[in-house]
Amino acid sequence: MGNLRSVQKAFEYIGKSAIISNDLSIIQNSAKLVLPGVGAFKDAMHNLHSLGLIDLLNEEILEKKKLFLGICLGMQLIATKSYEFGETKGLGWIDAEITRFASTELKIPHVGWNGVKFSNPSPLFDSIPDNSDFYFVHSYYFDADRTYATGICDYETEFIASVQHENIFATQFHPEKSQTHGLKIIENFSKLPIC
Amino acid sequence: MLKHRLIPCVLLKNWQLVKSVQFDAYRTIGHPTATVRVYNARNVDELIVLDIDASLNNEPINTEIITDMANECYMPLTIGGGIKTIEDVYAVLNAGADKVSINSQAIQNPTFIHEIATVFGSQCVVCSIDVKKVDGVYRVFNKSQGILDIDPLQLAREYEAQGAGEILLTSVDHEGMGEGYDLGLLQSFHHELKLPIIINGGMGEPTHGAQALSLGADALAAASIFHYSKYTPDMIKRELLEKNFSMRHLLS
Numbered sequence: 429m430g431n432l433r434s435v436q437k438a439f440e441y442i443g444k445s446a447i448i449s450n451d452l453s454i455i456q457n458s459a460k461l462v463l464p465g466v467g468a469f470k471d472a473m474h475n476l477h478s479l480g481l482i483d484l485l486n487e488e489i490l491e492k493k494k495l496f497l498g499i500c501l502g503m504q505l506i507a508t509k510s511y512e513f514g515e516t517k518g519l520g521w522i523d524a525e526i527t528r529f530a531s532t533e534l535k536i537p538h539v540g541w542n543g544v545k546f547s548n549p550s551p552l553f554d555s556i557p558d559n560s561d562f563y564f565v566h567s568y569y570f571d572a573d574r575t576y577a578t579g580i581c582d583y584e585t586e587f588i589a590s591v592q593h594e595n596i597f598a599t600q601f602h603p604e605k606s607q608t609h610g611l612k613i614i615e616n617f618s619k620l621p622i623c
Numbered sequence: 624m625l626k627h628r629l630i631p632c633v634l635l636k637n638w639q640l641v642k643s644v645q646f647d648a649y650r651t652i653g654h655p656t657a658t659v660r661v662y663n664a665r666n667v668d669e670l671i672v673l674d675i676d677a678s679l680n681n682e683p684i685n686t687e688i689i690t691d692m693a694n695e696c697y698m699p700l701t702i703g704g705g706i707k708t709i710e711d712v713y714a715v716l717n718a719g720a721d722k723v724s725i726n727s728q729a730i731q732n733p734t735f736i737h738e739i740a741t742v743f744g745s746q747c748v749v750c751s752i753d754v755k756k757v758d759g760v761y762r763v764f765n766k767s768q769g770i771l772d773i774d775p776l777q778l779a780r781e782y783e784a785q786g787a788g789e790i791l792l793t794s795v796d797h798e799g800m801g802e803g804y805d806l807g808l809l810q811s812f813h814h815e816l817k818l819p820i821i822i823n824g825g826m827g828e829p830t831h832g833a834q835a836l837s838l839g840a841d842a843l844a845a846a847s848i849f850h851y852s853k854y855t856p857d858m859i860k861r862e863l864l865e866k867n868f869s870m871r872h873l874l875s
Contacts, residue, residue, distance in 0.1 A: 433719045437694065467744040501744075535819045535841060537746050537788055541626045541668055541871045561626060561871045563699060565746040565788075583625055605721060607666055607697050 465501030524572030644799030677705025693719025740786030801827025
């Protein structure tokens with residue numbers, strides 16, 4: 429989809445190459461993996477299934493411990509399940525549920541720039557001031573234990589803006605669309621040493 | 624806290640970016656990629672570009688120039704004008720846009736919004752509604768068909784039901800005049816929708832932005848103010864911050 433190119437462009441901006449691919453061998457041979465995504469959870473899981481990528485991703489990320497960055501829907505997909513358009517099972521890498529913003533007062537989607545409070549140290553946030561603004565656009569959020577949270581955002585209710593668990597990193601916001609600080613996150617991810 | 628966005632909204636015509644007054648009297652403001660580069664350097668919150676040749680003259684969407692502009696953009700980019708099919712949406716997003724703005728094609732066929740939302744997600748559908756006041760009543764305006772007997776709020780409600788992500792609400796009467804947004808129009812939309820509203824047309828000074836935000840606008844779109852006044856996006860945001868509106872932290 430559209431934002432694949434944006435993500436690729438952000439890596440190019442910091443002098444790294446990124447390949448857009450659903451080819452199993454390219455994915456296996458990559459140094460790191462990024463799963464961006466816009467659209468609906470159910471369709472995305474369906475696509476991952478039909479492309480035969482679920483087992484491969486599990487192997488690359490959970491067994492080989494390849495460094496992974498999920499962005500927006502890509503963060504939601506690593507949860508246990510989502511309630512968008514009925515209940516759908518996710519990749520289940522982090523125990524979490526994807527839930528719709530409940531308040532009737534709120535404008536949905538949550539779209540625009542919002543501050544992220546760094547709740548746990550993360551190499552992704554190196555050289556970025558706490559409470560920096562990042563660009564969000566989503567109607568559902570990642571509901572999980574705060575131990576995994578590295579950033580918290582406030583949209584009437586506090587929700588998890590970014591998570592980290594071993595080799596797995598993910599942001600609900602779009603670093604590739606968040607100008608200077610966002611590009612810094614992309615750079616920080618690309619600098620992470622490959623284990 | 625979610626910040627109010629300040630969004631330059633410019634028009635693409637004959638490979639140039641232009642600015643109009645009441646949807647007419649186009650003036651060139653610059654080369655697309657150079658202009659986008661300046662906006663990007665100024666850290667604007669987002670950018671909207673509407674291709675008026677594509678929508679008016681039925682020309683194909685200029686994906687080449689969209690690609691060039693998107694390559695300069697590290698903030699969200701919305702592209703509109705002449706988008707009639709799912710294939711068009713795909714082409715525009717594939718060129719690097721993050722959202723599409725839909726206007727003419729959805730007026731007669733609001734289910735087009737539903738189609739886009741289903742395939743690409745609501746987050747990428749901005750529904751653009753142009754409004755003109757006729758004998759004291761707000762009516763939907765369309766460049767090729769003129770004034771339509773459609774209530775803009777009804778149309779916005781329909782778009783919301785079809786899965787739109789945002790509403791771009793433009794007053795034709797106020798556009799390019801620099802005398803303030805159409806506050807009456809905004810008032811009629813206040814508390815009526817759950818969708819974020821981007822108000823457009825008429826910002827000539829920062830206080831106009833403050834007026835619109837007080838009446839429930841979520842984001843401010845503008846163009847003339849950035850090109851024909853002393854105000855930069857940064858200065859406008861500073862003034863709004865001083866008035867206690869939540870705006871994005873500025874890079875100092």
